[in-house]
Amino acid sequence: MDTPIPPSPASDRPSAAREWLLVTAMLTVAWLPLICAGLVLLAAAVFADLWPLVGMPLAWLLVGLARAAGGRDRLPGRAVQPGDEPELAELVRNAAARLHFDAPLLVRIVPLPTAALGRVKVAGERSYVLLLGLPLLRALTAAQLAAVVGHELAHEQHMHDRRTSGLLNARGMLARRLEGRFRPLAPLAAPLLRVSRPCAWQTELAADADAARLAGTSATREALELTGLMEAAFDGLAEGWLSDLAVNQTYPQDFYDAFDAALRDPLVRHRSARIAAEDDAIDPYAMADHPPLAERVSALPHAEGASAYSTEPLTLHRAAAIERWCVEQLAGLEGPLDGGAPETVGKTRPPSRNRDRYDPPQPVRLLDLDADRLHPPADxxxxxxxxxxxxxxxxxxxxxxxxxxxxxxxxxxxxxxxxxxxxxxxxxxxxxxxxxxxxxxxxxxxxxxxxxxxxxxxxxxxxxxxxxxxxxxxxxxxxxxxxxxxxxxxxxxxxxxxxxxxxxxxx
Structure with a gap:
């Protein structure tokens, strides 16, 4: 199980000069509105003697940069301590060791069905934080979860060189400029995103290949399919529960049990698979960093993976506390309704003399509601x-x-x-x-x-x-x-x- 996994070979790529030129072009287009605004301000200051007016926009820019710098190292999610969740910690440690990922690594759980790896600084030391969604931890087997973890760690290694990192970061910045209704940069951005897409997709496919060599082709394929299903079901179904219940000042106490039950419904799985496939097919500006699911699955190499990875989900020893925290985050609650102390779970919060007039949402159980309550009336x-x-x-x-x-x-x-x-x-x-x-x-x-x-x-x-x-x-x-x-x-x-x-x- 501890045999190291050699990295996937790099695919043929354009020359370094061409890719750095592409990076420069993408950054230029991404910052074009600010560049134009800066030139207008400079021209107004120089030719119309309007220096006092230039100072105010500059001050706003500096304040914005300071706020961004102050919040960039805030870690999302709930921290996982190795002593509290030894099985999860061991799985991540083993995957990191086999993939030669030796940088400091933190693990945090988030409420959504997602997985991601990001760079952070902890006590001045460059580290990484691995975000794992609670729905994945509940539904995936250990082998499937190892494939997800392996993909994220391998993806970071394939981005380790400055050339790839610079291209993908510039691509992501440019893609964000096309969000929203007003997209004046689209005619310039779309061709650049289309040219840069092969590099992004090759990086993803290489990370998939490393995940397959780590956990096996079958587990990796199943993980890709299940995560796509969960994301589509969460967006199309579960988010509706939260919004509908919020109207009545309630929140779903058994949100994740209900979500698991919905995913076992063949009709839900069929609908979610179709939605995921439709989303893959719609990419007018070539913004997608991941290839379509069918292409990712067909590109997986044949590999057995580590036989020691279990075919059952991992045990979460603090599952109740983690689930409660995630539900509170999804419901938009500012803090635990029980005061946050583990020993007060299930007890009623004592009344406060300074209690706000706002009454906190009340818990309900989705699985106990009449089925018609889960079907909204005709719009x-x-x-x-x-x-x-x-x-x-x-x-x-x-x-x-x-x-x-x-x-x-x-x-x-x-x-x-x-x-x-x-x-x-x-x-x-x-x-x-x-x-x-x-x-x-x-x-x-x-x-x-x-x-x-x-x-x-x-x-x-x-x-x-x-x-x-x-x-x-x-x-x-x-x-x-x-x-x-x-x-x-x-x-x-x-x-x-x-x-x-x-x-x-x-x-």
Whole structure:
């Protein structure tokens, strides 16, 4: 198990001169707005004698830099002490030793299903912090977790040289400039991101290969697939629980138990896998640092890995305290409701004389709630938007008009009326966004019609998969997407006619 893992060989790369030129170009474009603003200020100061006005923006810049410098070494997550979690500490130590990663390494647990490695300074010494998401620690086997840890450590080693590090850091900085609705740098940034993408992807694939040699090809493939599923399910499902419960001043005490239960639902896994694949396919500006999952899996080398890694999840000895802390972070609570001391877990906080009028959220258990509580009611706003876009006065007539628009190809105009923000979506991603808007608005309206006709939910966790009175299971989202893509809404019309809706015949 302790046999060292040789690093993956470097792939053919462009010359150093070309890559440093690319780094310079990406940094120049990333800082172009500030460069232009600085030149304007300098010109105003020199030619219009406006030096006093230049001082104020400069002061703001210095204050911003000071704040950034003051917060850059703050460590996210909850610290893991080797004595508290010996199995986790041993797994990380073993992976680091076999990959020749000998720098100081801290391990911290975060609430999200993610893993990352970052550089920090601790007591003036350069160190690294490994962030591991609690959902990964609960769901992955030790072998799969070793693959995740191995990937992060190996990735840092492949970035160790200044050339690769500089290129990937410049690429990340430039990609962040394209976030948000207003993207004036896109025409300049996209070609540079596209040219630099092979280096980023080769680095990821090399780290995957090292992870496979550490933990085995099978465990690495399973880890890649499971982490993608968890990220998609967390974004599309679990975050909704938090926001919906927060409206009622409650938070999910059993959040991670419910998340684990949802992931065991085949319908949730199917939906999450599809969402993850769709996200991989949408990259209009070549911003993605990771290749699509299918490409990563197919590129894995055949390796057995270490047989001593367990096929069961690791034991977390302080699991209850860690889970409670993560739930509090997700729920936005400022501190433990029990005061934070381990011995007060489960006890009621004593009243304070200076107690704020704000009442803290109350805990509820998702697994104890009635299933209908987990299915939000039909979105009245989305239904009204569809009625307004079609000019109809009933959901049935609005659905009929929408299906006619799908058949004659004019549905994109309806989608733009429903969601005006589509004009901000990059042109390459707009067809997918139009389809999502249409499927969402029609699906919400269709859901209400079918529920009134006696259809029931097929899953405790998903609201768009229904069971017809005859026992047929229908995923409304997939049905609508297929209709929009093909331009043939016949299947949706047949479904509505089967449900007994009489106003949906094509006009």
């Amino acid at each position: 009245a706003e989305a239904r009204l938007l569809l009625l307004s876009a079609t000019g109809q006065d009933t959901p049935e007539r609005a659905l009929s008009a929408t299906l006619d628009a799908v058949a004659d190809g004019s549905w994109t105009r309806l989608a733009r009326r429903i969601e005006s923000g589509l004009r901000w979506v990059p042109a390459a991603a707009r067809p997918t966004a139009l389809r999502e808007v249409m499927a969402g608005a029609v699906g919400t309206t269709l859901l209400g019609v079918l529920r009134e006709a006696g259809w029931t939910y097929a899953s405790r966790w998903l609201s768009t998969v229904l069971i017809a009175p005859d026992g047929t299971v229908v995923d409304l989202y997939e049905l609508l997407v297929a209709a929009v893509d093909s331009g043939d809404p016949a299947a949706v019309r047949a479904l509505l006619q089967t449900a007994g809706t009489e106003e949906v015949e094509s006009v």
